[in-house]
Every structure is written in structure tokens, then in C-alpha cells.
Amino acid sequence: MVNKQIIDNYRELALSLGASDFAHSGDTVYIVVDRERLRGLAEALYWKKNCYFRTCAATDETKINGFLALYHIFGDDRNGLNIVVKTYTEPNNPVIPSISDIVPAADWCELEAYDLVGVEFSGRKLYRFMLPPTWPKGLYPLRKDTPYNYRPGLPVSGERISESPVSAVVPVGPYHPALHEPEYFELYVEGEKVVDVKYRGFHVHRGIEKLAETRMTYQQINFLAERICGICGFEHSVCYAQTVEKAAKIDVPERALFIRSIVLEVERIHSHLLWIGVAAHLLGYDTGFMHSWRIRELVMYLAELLTGSRKTYGINLIGGVRKDINEEKKKKILETLELVEKDFKKLVDTMLGVPELVKRLKGTGILPREEARKLSVVGPVARGSGLDRDIRRDLPYAAYSYAEFKVPVYDDGDNLSRLLVRVDEVLGSISIIRQLLDQLPRGEIMAEDIEIPEGRIATSSVEAPRGENVHFIITGRGKPYRWRIRAPTYQNIPALKIMLEGENLADAPLTIASIDPCFSCTDRIYVIRGGNRYRMILPRRY
Amino acid sequence: MMGKLGFVKILVIAAEAGRVTRKYPYEPPLVSSDFRGKIEIDETKCIGCGSCVLACPPNALVMSDEGEGYRVLKYFVGRCIFCWRCIDVCPVDAIKGTREFELATDNVEDLDEAVIHKRASCTECNGLYSTVKQKAYVMEKAPITENYVDKCPECRRNKLLRAFEKRRGGESLE
Amino acid sequence: MIEIAGVSILVALFIPTLLDGVERKIRARIHSRIGPPILQTWYDVLKLFGKDFFVPANAVHTVMLLFMSLAIQILLIGYTCIAVVAPITPYDLVVIAVLAIISQAAFISIPLTIANPFSIIGASREIVLMLVNEGAFLALVGLYAYYTGITAFSSIGGASPTLYTLLTIFALYIFSYVASSRIPFDIAEAEPEIASGLLIELSGPLLGVFLYTLHLKRFFFKLFASLLLLALFIKTGALLLASSIVLTIVLWLVYAVIANILGRSRVDLASITLLKAYLVIIALSVLGYFLEV
Numbered sequence A: 001m002v003n004k005q006i007i008d009n010y011r012e013l014a015l016s017l018g019a020s021d022f023a024h025s026g027d028t029v030y031i032v033v034d035r036e037r038l039r040g041l042a043e044a045l046y047w048k049k050n051c052y053f054r055t056c057a058a059t060d061e062t063k064i065n066g067f068l069a070l071y072h073i074f075g076d077d078r079n080g081l082n083i084v085v086k087t088y089t090e091p092n093n094p095v096i097p098s099i100s101d102i103v104p105a106a107d108w109c110e111l112e113a114y115d116l117v118g119v120e121f122s123g124r125k126l127y128r129f130m131l132p133p134t135w136p137k138g139l140y141p142l143r144k145d146t147p148y149n150y151r152p153g154l155p156v157s158g159e160r161i162s163e164s165p166v167s168a169v170v171p172v173g174p175y176h177p178a179l180h181e182p183e184y185f186e187l188y189v190e191g192e193k194v195v196d197v198k199y200r201g202f203h204v205h206r207g208i209e210k211l212a213e214t215r216m217t218y219q220q221i222n223f224l225a226e227r228i229c230g231i232c233g234f235e236h237s238v239c240y241a242q243t244v245e246k247a248a249k250i251d252v253p254e255r256a257l258f259i260r261s262i263v264l265e266v267e268r269i270h271s272h273l274l275w276i277g278v279a280a281h282l283l284g285y286d287t288g289f290m291h292s293w294r295i296r297e298l299v300m301y302l303a304e305l306l307t308g309s310r311k312t313y314g315i316n317l318i319g320g321v322r323k324d325i326n327e328e329k330k331k332k333i334l335e336t337l338e339l340v341e342k343d344f345k346k347l348v349d350t351m352l353g354v355p356e357l358v359k360r361l362k363g364t365g366i367l368p369r370e371e372a373r374k375l376s377v378v379g380p381v382a383r384g385s386g387l388d389r390d391i392r393r394d395l396p397y398a399a400y401s402y403a404e405f406k407v408p409v410y411d412d413g414d415n416l417s418r419l420l421v422r423v424d425e426v427l428g429s430i431s432i433i434r435q436l437l438d439q440l441p442r443g444e445i446m447a448e449d450i451e452i453p454e455g456r457i458a459t460s461s462v463e464a465p466r467g468e469n470v471h472f473i474i475t476g477r478g479k480p481y482r483w484r485i486r487a488p489t490y491q492n493i494p495a496l497k498i499m500l501e502g503e504n505l506a507d508a509p510l511t512i513a514s515i516d517p518c519f520s521c522t523d524r525i526y527v528i529r530g531g532n533r534y535r536m537i538l539p540r541r542y
Numbered sequence B: 001m002m003g004k005l006g007f008v009k010i011l012v013i014a015a016e017a018g019r020v021t022r023k024y025p026y027e028p029p030l031v032s033s034d035f036r037g038k039i040e041i042d043e044t045k046c047i048g049c050g051s052c053v054l055a056c057p058p059n060a061l062v063m064s065d066e067g068e069g070y071r072v073l074k075y076f077v078g079r080c081i082f083c084w085r086c087i088d089v090c091p092v093d094a095i096k097g098t099r100e101f102e103l104a105t106d107n108v109e110d111l112d113e114a115v116i117h118k119r120a121s122c123t124e125c126n127g128l129y130s131t132v133k134q135k136a137y138v139m140e141k142a143p144i145t146e147n148y149v150d151k152c153p154e155c156r157r158n159k160l161l162r163a164f165e166k167r168r169g170g171e172s173l174e
Numbered sequence C: 001m002i003e004i005a006g007v008s009i010l011v012a013l014f015i016p017t018l019l020d021g022v023e024r025k026i027r028a029r030i031h032s033r034i035g036p037p038i039l040q041t042w043y044d045v046l047k048l049f050g051k052d053f054f055v056p057a058n059a060v061h062t063v064m065l066l067f068m069s070l071a072i073q074i075l076l077i078g079y080t081c082i083a084v085v086a087p088i089t090p091y092d093l094v095v096i097a098v099l100a101i102i103s104q105a106a107f108i109s110i111p112l113t114i115a116n117p118f119s120i121i122g123a124s125r126e127i128v129l130m131l132v133n134e135g136a137f138l139a140l141v142g143l144y145a146y147y148t149g150i151t152a153f154s155s156i157g158g159a160s161p162t163l164y165t166l167l168t169i170f171a172l173y174i175f176s177y178v179a180s181s182r183i184p185f186d187i188a189e190a191e192p193e194i195a196s197g198l199l200i201e202l203s204g205p206l207l208g209v210f211l212y213t214l215h216l217k218r219f220f221f222k223l224f225a226s227l228l229l230l231a232l233f234i235k236t237g238a239l240l241l242a243s244s245i246v247l248t249i250v251l252w253l254v255y256a257v258i259a260n261i262l263g264r265s266r267v268d269l270a271s272i273t274l275l276k277a278y279l280v281i282i283a284l285s286v287l288g289y290f291l292e293v
């Protein structure tokens, strides 16, 4: 439990900086602050108290209190605390001072709030970020009076690279032949050196939050949450379920918590094995790729046996889980883990012996510790840059407080460090599963009566393979009033700029992949004069 | 162990692992005993209560009233996420899970299934409500009189209101 | 005599693509997969020939260069096979070196004619690598001729297996490996990095021609080194040719294994490492020549 002294310190700090309200419940501290005082408080939290920044969530609360609200969520991981700072603003003049100069990690979520809820941030440059360029001005999808199925009938807008002196039309857009997801990086290269990076994403923004807030029910959303990520979806459904459980104060049976943790770790193993395979593939070592995925296949089969599906497990509900682990399955898990552990160790040993691989991993894609801290990066990216943070240990959820594990931290901040973090974590996960299976308590796997009162707030995080997921919920009737999701890659992509600049083009795909953005490679390349071998191919401004 | 040439060990690993891929579809696929596949609705058991429709996250199951006096439960495999929530909630165990997953077809109609129910008609106003089977189910499970179940919810409410009015001695409820 | 050459030419034109199929099978085995049938690469190439003939935008010279390099490659194989059994000129080695360089230059110019940044980056990577590799090739052939005084296949039996000649031939094998653009030297293609670089705009019959030329190239450079090597021990032309082809096939399989246990290098790393390796070997060999070991 959280130390009372620490909470009191926060209360003192908040009140001395002019907070108008302060509350505390479980592992979360709530502070309400006026617009004018927000920046001061943010600075104190982020730099004096050394909190990380998790995300911010803009909410249309006009139906409740007539205001728009912005929740900044900070995390004091050392003390196991979430700090939620709420600021109100009027819907007709929704201005809130930006904190992105103090807290660089808040850059994206402010832009998102501007696009989707229409909060104006003073003191920063605002621009279209998520919505398509042709989206009508003044139409904010996450405002409560915008229907979820409203389609503004946008004109199809294409982007074309203009004819260059060599008259090239580059037919690689967001659907790069080597890419598996429509993410879109522009790497400006000089010769083979990367000199600038631009990212444009959200081509596949699916409006999941809006869908859940309007059309679905609490229990259905578990399955929607699972589909946020194509690799580690279970993490999201656990995060969603536990956030609702926290808001509604539902007691989840211990056995269910254990099962959640076990399945989460199974997911981490297969996710990391997938990543290690992809990294090998990007380095041209397809043999390592295939063998990593061969081992992963054992884990996938295990996942299917435990849950009913290889990937979208679908066993989470608010209040517990739907599928139990019997003795026979327990045995099967232990057998599989034994095999996986042995094979994996051998493979990693061999892989790290391939000369080109290590040469190209070491010293490339460096993210220095200070930059990592400034951007509040998460997961293996943070741990590879010397930030010792892991939600499983810092704010334990599910059954992690019953397992002992070491959080691997490497200081070099390069691609090799991130690889090593993941390698260590696979072995860590295997050990966690063994420990939890050993202590698996008897009992129910589903809470009895589940009642979710309206108007409760909660935020919680889970440590997904790619870093922490943050979910924030305000409960409503039959469904969440507001559900905000922050996936780990959201927090890590801004760090890519730092990692890529000055890099070799050849290492860019690996570096981009090193944050594990669910497979990604270079997308579109602009060639800048200066390498004097190439002529310039200019993009048309859009 | 082998110093700089340690990477050659991958050949040993490959030899030990053997061939792991299969000649699917000429060999059976590797599907575990717990795999969740397509669902099957037993139309003889289904009573058309609609619980599954409410539980189904992606609207793979929908219910609509069609034609003269029919209520149709439609299952579209194309939307199904194989979560089996419908199985959890069905009161009469009419839905069964299978391990079938080879569902690709060149005819989209193969992906549709439907259970057609005859709707019950109200003895009082002749309006349509619920389904005949659901009515039978309710009567079997609950100690309610046929007289009550035979009426549509509207008439039932009106009857209740009238009963109230009587008890209160003819006072209007408004 | 000439029949043997004829048969060898036919074999040499058919077998490289087949060997690529075998290589894929070997790769599959190392990956613990079943893999495609052995004839798959032939199926692929034939299928590509059956597709629409599409020339990438603004790539007028591509087709010409592509067919030119294919023609030279076939010429090289034909010339060598004949020259080994029946003398053509007293300067076979010079002819071959020149033709090889022209074919490589044509081959590498193909992506440069296509206005696609990936293609151009791929080509420029290949050029950096080729500068080192082709330079070494010329130097090695020159050294061989200098050591043995042989410039024609008809007198090739006169070479004796000294250490320094063997070193030169060994370096020629390295050259043949690099020129085959296999991992770690497939940096010009590098599918996940630059989207198949120099291949990106090629499709249909053009891609088919490109791949077939690549297979012939792989075959020829191995064959060339093998001829020089086996000539040290086998003195009859026909037997030499036949055994060299067999050795080339065996080598192909060995190369296939090597390519699958390594990772891709980077253009700067690869060229420097390669340069160092060549310099060391050439220095050793020259040293050996003067010390007469």
C-alpha cells in the first residue's frame, strides 16, 4: 500500500501550487487545478517530483457538468502512484495552456485532444494530426453530440509525389511493399545518412474509443479492447477490465488474477519471439527469423490450448476470466516452457554469434537516457536506455505481486540493448509463469455480482511487451462515458527521431522496428542532394 | 564454445528441430482441442429470445422481424470473432461451438445462416410479439398462467394498469 | 570435342536456375521448413515470362541493358565452354575479364536507368561493392596470368599448384561469392531495408530475364574459378570442363549453406571488410611468389 507520508507530500505540493481540489483513492491521486496554475503544477510533477508522463485525455463532460475537461495522467512509478490532474474549460472557448514545452511527452496527446475533442492549447503550434486533412473544421468526433456513425463524406484525397528532374513517380506510399502496416515514415537521407525524420500515422485510426462510448456494452468492450493490438491484445483487454473493476470496486477472484497473469506472460513470450524473429529478418538473417518463429509456434499452440484462440484469446470479462486452467493444461504449460526455454537459449546464443548481426545492432539507433526520460518512453525502449521502470513491479496488477522477477535494464540505449532486454524478459516470463502455476490458488474464476455505478473514474496500466498500456475510464450507464487508451508505441514513436538522426539508412528499418511498433519498416524515402550521387525528389506539400 | 564460429551451430539446431511445417491442406491442420471456431445454432432448440444478440460483440448475430409474423435470428460468419459469448448466454443451450475454421467460400451467401421463428400473436389485440417457442419456454419454466403469457407486453401492461385502477377504486393514474 | 562443349553449354544454361531451386530447398531445410519443389525457380521464371511485358516509367534503356547483359552472360558461358576444349584465341583470359566487366557494368546500370529512389540506392550500393570486387577480380586474373604466364585455356594445363596460385584462386572464389550477391552481400537488394532495391521496378518478363541473368552470372564466376583450380590437376580439356561443372554445382550448394547462416552486412562494413580481405590475400600471394613457396 502507498505510504501515507507520500500522499501528504503530494497534497501539500498540489495545494501550495494552487490546486482547487485533492483526492486520493487506492493508487491514484486526483488533483483539480485551474487553467492558469496547470503549467506550474505540471512542471513540479514532471521535473521536481520526477514523475513520468503517461498521457492526457480530453473529455466532453457537457452532459455531466457543462464543461470540457482535460485529464493529464502522470505516473510516480517509484512510489507506485498515478497522478491525475484535471483541468476544466468552457466548450465555447476551450483554451487550456499547453504543457508540451515542459513535458515533451505530452506533445502527441495534446494534438490528439485538439483534433478529436477540440481543445485549443495556447502557447504551442497546433495542426491536424490524426484526422484526414479534408475533415471538416469544427467537427470533433469525440464530442458527445457527434454520432459515432456520422460520415462527413470526405472527398478522396490522394497524395502524389511531383515529377522531379529525373521525372520519378515514387509508387511507395503508406503501403510500402516491405511494410506490414500502414505507418508512414519519411526519412530524409543524404547519401546513406538519415538527416531528418517525419512521421505521419493514424491512417488506420479506427475510432475504437468512440465506438465503445456509444454502441457497445461493458462486457462487449473486452473483446473490442483485445483488438486494439494485433500482437498483444490481451494486455489491452486486461487493462480495460481492470480499470473498470477498479472504478466499480469489483473484487476479482484470485484464481482469475493468476490466470490473467499467466496468459499475459504467455503473450509476452510470443510477442518477444516474434520481435526477435523480425529483427533477424531485417538484418537479413532469415534463418534466425524462422527458428524464432518455430519456437514461437509452440507458445501459440499453448495459448490456443489455454484460451481457445491463438491470438484473440477472448477469455477476459469484467470480474474475471472465462476459462480455467486444469491440471492437464498445467502440465502441458510446464512441458512447453521447458522446450521453449531450452531452444530459445540455444537460438539466442547462436544468433548473437553471427558477426554481422552484432555489428549492426551495437551502437546503432541510440536513445540517450536523458532523452528517454524527457519523452517518458516505455517498455524495452525505456529499459534499454537505462530507465528502470516496469509496471508489473512498480504498480503490480493481476498476480504479479506473487512472483519474483528481475527487471532487466541496459544503459547503452542502442538496438542491442533493446534486444537484450527482450531476451531477458522472455526468460523472466517463463520463470514468472512457473512461479504462478506453482501457487495457483483454488476457487472461482468469476466475480459473483457485477455492478458498475455511473460517474466513477479510474486509470490503470499494464506492462505490455511493448511498454505500458494506459487505460482511463469514466463510467457511464451500461457502457463507459469516456474510455481513453494509450498504447505503448504512441509514447515511443517520438523517440525514433532521436534514434534515427545521423543513422545509416540501412539501419533505419531495424531501428524503427526496435521500438517494436507491431512490425514496421521504412516507408517512403526522399533523397536530398548532398550525397551528390542522387538528385532531389521533392514531395508536394500537402 | 566454438568461439568465432559459434553461429554455425544453427545447423545443429535446424537438424534437431527437423521439418516443422506441414503440407496443409494435404495434412490435417494443427488445431488444439480447445480451439474456438464457428458456431452452430440448433434451430430446434432455439427459442428466439435474443440473449445471444445482446451479448455478441461484433453484431454477427442480429434479430429482425420479417414478413408476416416471423422473427429471424441471423448469423453472419463473416463478422463472427469466435468468442463464444453467445454460447455462454443462451438459456437453452441451442448454440454449439465447433472447431471449424476453414470458412472461405466464393459464395457470400454460404456465410449466412438463419433461424426463423413464428411470432406469437396476442389473444387480445392480435398484435405480434415474442415468438411461439419463447412463449412455450416461459410457460414451462415459470409459474405464470397462460392467460398472462398469451398477451403481448402492451396488452399485459394495459391489463395491469386496469387492475391497479380497479384496486384504487377507479381513480385515474394520470 | 565440340559436342562436349555444346552439351556443356546446354547444361550451363539450364542448370543454374535449377540449382537456385535446390538452394531454396537447402534454405528451407536450414529453416526447418518443407520448402518449394526443386523446379520452383524454373516455374517462377517461366511464369514471369508469361506475364504482361511492362516497362517501368521513363526507363527507356532498361530493356536494352537487361538483354545486353543477358546476351553477354550467355556469350561468356558459351565462349568459356568452347575455349576449354577447342582453342579460340591466345588471350582467353583477357577476353573473359573484359566481357565479365562489361556484363557487370551493364547489369548494374539497369537499376540506375529507373527513376526510383530505392532502385538508385540499391544500384549505388552495388557500385560501391563492385568497385572493390571487380577491382580485385582484375588484379587476381592479372596475378594468375603473371605467375603462370598463361592467358589461353589451351595452355592452361601448364599451371602448377603453387601456394601463391592457390591463394589467388581462393580469392577468386571469394570474388564469385560476393558477385553472386548472396547474404551478407545482398545489400543492393536488401528486401526489408530498401524494398528489394534494384529489383523494385522490374516485373514480368523483365524480372524473369533479370533473375535468369543473375543465375547465369552466379554459375559462370564459380565455373571460372573452378576451371583455374582444377586445371592445376586435370590436364585434358573435356575432363577439365566436365569436372569443373561438377565442382561448380557442389560449390553452389556450399554457398547456399553459407548464405543461410549469416546476416546481411551494410555497404560501408561490407566494402571495407572485403577490401581488407583481398589486400591481405593478394599481399600474401605476392609475398609467396617472391619467396617462391
Ligand code: SF4
Binding pocket: B039, B052, B055, B056, B057, B058, B059, B060, B061, B075, B079, B080, B081, B082, B083, B084, B085, B086, B087
Ligand atoms: S461467437 Fe461471438 S461473435 Fe460469433 S456469434 Fe457468438 S457472440 Fe457473436
Ligand code: SF4
Binding pocket: B041, B045, B046, B047, B048, B049, B050, B051, B052, B053, B073, B089, B090, B091, B092, B093, B094, B095
Ligand atoms: S435461444 Fe439461444 S440461440 Fe436462440 S435466440 Fe436465445 S440465446 Fe440466441
